[in-house]
Amino acid sequence: MEAFNYSVKSWWWCCLLGFCILFASAASFPVPETLVAEGETHYHEFVVQATPVKRLCKTHTKITVNGQFPGPTLEVRNGDTLVVKVVNRARYNVTIHWHGVRQLRTAWADGPSFITQCPIQPGGSYTYRFTIEGQEGTLWWHAHSSWLRATVYGALVIKPRAGTSYPFATPKREFPILLGEWWTSNPIDVINQALRAGAAPNVSDAFTINGQPGDLYNCSRKDTVIFPVNSGETNLLRIINSAMNQELFFTIANHRLTVVGIDASYTKQLATSVIMLGPGQTTDILITTNQPAGRYYMAARAYATAPNVPFDNTTTTAILEYQSIPCPATKSRSKSKSKSKCTSSQPVFPFIPAYNDTQTVTAFTTSLRSPANIRAKVPTKVDVSLFFTVGLGLNPCNPGRTCQGPNGTNFTASMNNVSFVLPSTLSVLQAFYRGVNGVFTTNFPPFPPTQFDYTGNVSRALWTPTRGTETYRLKFGSTVQLVLQGTNIFAAENHPIHLHGHDFFILAEGFGNYNPRTDPAKFNFVDPPLRNTVGVPVGGWAVIRFVADNPGAWLMHCHFDSHLTWGLAMVFLVDNGVGELETLEPPPADLPRC
Ligand code: C2O
Secondary structure, eight states: OOOOOEEEEOHHHHHHHHHHHHHHHHHTOOOOHHHHSOOEEEEEEEEEEEEEEEETTEEEEEEEETTBSSOOOEEEETTOEEEEEEEEOSSSOBOEEEETOOOTTOGGGSOOBTTTBOOBOTTOEEEEEEEOOSOOEEEEEEEOSTTGGGTSEEEEEEEOOTTOOOSSOOOSOEEEEEEEEEOSSOHHHHHHHHHHHTSOOOOOSEEEETTBOOTTSTTOGGGOOEEEEOTTOEEEEEEEEOOSSOEEEEEETTOOEEEEEETTEEEEEEEESEEEEOTTOEEEEEEEOOSOSSEEEEEEEEEOOSTTOOOOOOEEEEEEEETTOOOOTTTOOOSSSOSSOOTTSOOBOOOOOOTTOHHHHHHHHTTOOOOGGGGGGSOOSOSEEEEEEEEEEEEOOOTTOOOOSGGGOEEEEEETTEEEOOOSSSOHHHHHHHTOTTSOBSOOOSSOSSOOOTTSOOOGGGSOOEEEOBEEEEOTTOEEEEEEEEOOSSOOOOEEEEETTOOEEEEEEEESSOOTTTGGGGOOOSSOOEESEEEEOTTEEEEEEEEOOSOEEEEEEESSHHHHHHTOEEEEEEOOOSSGGGSOOOOOTTOOOO
16 A cells, blocks of 8 residues: 655745734734744555564564554654545554654644544544644654554654754764564563563563564564665764563664653753653754764663563664774675675674663653753643652452453552543543533542652552543643652552653652652753653652643653553643634544544
């Protein structure tokens, strides 16, 4: 199935702009900056379909987009509009989420199943339309229903706005690098079976780089991904953690990584030998090919923080290959074949931190900084102050069932002791927009209903959360401070918490219980990193601030899909503000029905 992908200069955009300017001068209010730039519109068709894919010696039918795994890379500029028609030819319900895209006034295009839309049913289709506004760097897209995102994902590359360039020398080459997680069986069966049993889902069989496990796995060597480079270049690598349930270290043998962006926001340049990404996070790095011409492994493997919890401890690799590798004279048997390149040489293997090396992770995440000009943007006055616990829980087994969670229980997870339940008759956003009662409550607690020693020895009486579709309502424009506090319930763990529709500043992070008297002294108001996903330290906390400037229903959740499935989520409802530019657009006519 060939996709039709093309872009048109939007002449009508100019007309709209002209109209706005006329209208603006007549009504004398300023034209918003976002309408001034002229963007292109890119049209794509995504056909979600079953496709045979062979990995680790076995062919399985996986759900893909356009038969590609990973799915197509979308490339746009800041200011461009994307129109993606998603056609569902698979046997599962599906939605696509544009991870990290602000979706200003277009919450209908955000994608999480039963939050902003009912899923696209088999045979159905839905067209996502949205504009990239003020974001540059790397984001990605993925399925947002059940566990389909295990194979339904791809990169979203956002180049600088037309007529502008990077805040660093233009790289010679650019490579999107998607880190994934592979199950030999059907990922949907993996989660459904785990839910039936109440147990943790089986860990994956491999990690992948751009869909390939690499040299260290069975039957994979001939398909290892190779990134060709020449000596003396500076290249941009756009790393995306699209794994389901695993935070990952990423490193390249003998090459320094210079971080220049995270989650589609630029950073101060940060030199390091290794980076860590939670699922959902992206990191743009520059590498200079200043090493002896040769072959160098890049590798990713787990950063695993929950004690005594099984994880996939395998290592995925790809090869950075200088195109002028000299072949040792004795080994070059055929002169005619590949004169300048010696691809038989064994790549150099990098040092990767230990699976539980929290010290390295902390040193890295706390060194990330926004560029210096960010200060004015960090909200200093707080309208709404929130404190959410994030962690696991255990539910008792229903009589007559056998549950395979710890001590015969069921695994669950919650925020502020509420385990989130997806609606099934209408999405939260539709119910909010139309004022339909009975789909959700606005009772999500701003503080934990019971205060306890979150990172101490937590009483068993506090291990079982309540259940509900609970949301927290925010006035348009309110500034929100949110303390995310990890708990020790069952197992402390670093949780990658993702907020839809907003970027947030990470003011501080730490271990143990957040202390409201002493910890605010550690807040960085000068150059805190701006992200859409924060790793809440294992047995610790993180403080974020954001402005609720985007009307809609916005899911916030742990980006480990197992935890999301267990209910580690909540929804912010953001009201409309004043006037059209602060008001959610009406729903598209083809919005799927439940
Ligand atoms: Cu990347 Cu709610 O997701």
